[in-house]
Amino acid sequence: MSDEGYEMQYIQEAFDTNWIAPLGENVNQFEKELAAKVGSRSAAALSSGTAAIHLALKAAGVGEGDIVFCPTLTFSATANPIIYQNATPVFIDSDYETWNMCPHALEEAMLKYPQVKAVIVVHLYGLSANMDRIVELCKKHNVVLIEDAAESLGTFYKDKHTGTFGNYGIFSFNGNKIITTSGGGMLVSNNEEIIAKARFWATQSRDKARHYQHSELGFNYRMSNVVAGIGRGQLKVLDLRVEKKRYIFEFYKRELGGLEGIDFMPSNEWNKPNYWLSTITMHGKVRPITIMEALEKENIESRPVWKPMHMQPFFGKFDLVGTNVSEDLFENGVCLPSDTKMTDDDLIRVVKVIKGLWLA
Incomplete structure (x- = not known):
């Protein structure tokens, strides 16, 4: 089978x-x-x-x-x-x-x-x-x-x-x-x-x-x-899905890692992630919304990072302990298409749209 x-x-x-x-x-x-x-x-x-x-x-x-x-x-x-x-x-x-x-x-x-x-x-x-x-x-x-x-x-x-x-x-x-x-x-x-x-x-x-x-x-x-x-x-x-998720992450990192202002979600020697979603942060002239809108025009879905709970209308009354790192990740993060059914052609298409923003 x-x-x-x-x-x-x-x-x-x-x-x-x-x-x-x-x-x-x-x-x-x-x-x-x-x-x-x-x-x-x-x-x-x-x-x-x-x-x-x-x-x-x-x-x-x-x-x-x-x-x-x-x-x-x-x-x-x-x-x-x-x-x-x-x-x-x-x-x-x-x-x-x-x-x-x-x-x-x-x-x-x-x-x-x-x-x-x-x-x-x-x-x-x-x-x-x-x-x-x-x-x-x-x-x-x-x-x-x-x-x-x-x-x-x-x-x-x-x-x-x-x-x-x-x-x-x-x-x-x-x-x-x-x-x-x-x-x-x-x-x-x-x-x-x-x-x-x-x-x-x-x-x-x-x-x-x-x-x-x-x-x-x-x-x-x-x-x-x-x-x-x-x-x-x-x-x-499951193991095959994890392998494909890692492939997708490495593909994006290889193709997009050299672009100014892009950083990828962290890797640590003690962590072996499943890379459920390949996620980047933007700290340059190209903003997350620019990437999401450019992909959307090509009928490609991407998403922002989770909006922190303390910023949500329902949960805003509850206490937050920390220094607002989560807000920075939310404001600057983008979750890229990461479905395991994606082909290399699909990945190349995503990368082409994103790279085009640096050439504009």
């Missing part, structure tokens, strides 16, 4: 066995296969990465009035579950070394908010955060660590998969991720008892009883057997 097409085999099995709902062999096996792939003891297949963060916070005992630290440079799905739990987010700035949560800002925040209940760290665009320092700080202050590895499946920090350093890790299989189930997520942990509890919560907290009985608040968060079948097929080609 080629590097694609495994999905239909598992989907057909779901229909043949009449297990379509959030139960079945695909769900069970996808949990086992994903856990084995990243090196975690257990996993719960859920409807989204957001649901996984929500249940991780619930498992951490986060509730009304609790403080949760969250990177400001991320998608809102990282922060929203904090509000679901009626907790209070405090946003932590990035550093230039990783583009992720700054350990210095995190330490400052822990001194400012010693009552903090949990820390959510994100591996932005497939770049690993500085996990040694972040883990050290969380252990020192006895704070639960949750890794949002939605964008970093296949990324390694010092030869260990991201998503497996904290008490809980989450992955996303949304349509834009490196592998996709169309929608879905996974919660992983070495605490098998907690993962079993998360599965219970995710299936409406239905007690083991002959009748329908619920002793706890539940959620409709379980992944369907059909979706899990897609995930099993996609997981088989």
Whole structure:
């Protein structure tokens, strides 16, 4: 079989066995296969990465009035579950070394908010955060660590998969991720008892009883057997997808790296990214909006870097700890087309448009 097409085999099995709902062999096996792939003891297949963060916070005992630290440079799905739990987010700035949560800002925040209940760290665009320092700080202050590895499946920090350093890790299989189930997520942990509890919560907290009985608040968060079948097929080609993402990044870096004012997202010797998105920053006469509009005229999609949470209308009332590195990255960043189906001709087309701006 080629590097694609495994999905239909598992989907057909779901229909043949009449297990379509959030139960079945695909769900069970996808949990086992994903856990084995990243090196975690257990996993719960859920409807989204957001649901996984929500249940991780619930498992951490986060509730009304609790403080949760969250990177400001991320998608809102990282922060929203904090509000679901009626907790209070405090946003932590990035550093230039990783583009992720700054350990210095995190330490400052822990001194400012010693009552903090949990820390959510994100591996932005497939770049690993500085996990040694972040883990050290969380252990020192006895704070639960949750890794949002939605964008970093296949990324390694010092030869260990991201998503497996904290008490809980989450992955996303949304349509834009490196592998996709169309929608879905996974919660992983070495605490098998907690993962079993998360599965219970995710299936409406239905007690083991002959009748329908619920002793706890539940959620409709379980992944369907059909979706899990897609995930099993996609997981088989993860390494190939990572290889292609890295190829795309190196192509852009080779072709665009010499242009004045362009810098690429950081590389560190301890980080082996999946390069989910190839991202650049602009500090010259050509601005991010100029690149995005030029590509748009050629029907090529690009995007700005995530707008920091502390700049968002909904989250603007919450505290930020740091020096506004995230704002600089947002104002000067561009995410280039990075789809694994891109051909060399596609990449050359993108590069030609961008290079043309320096010749104008």
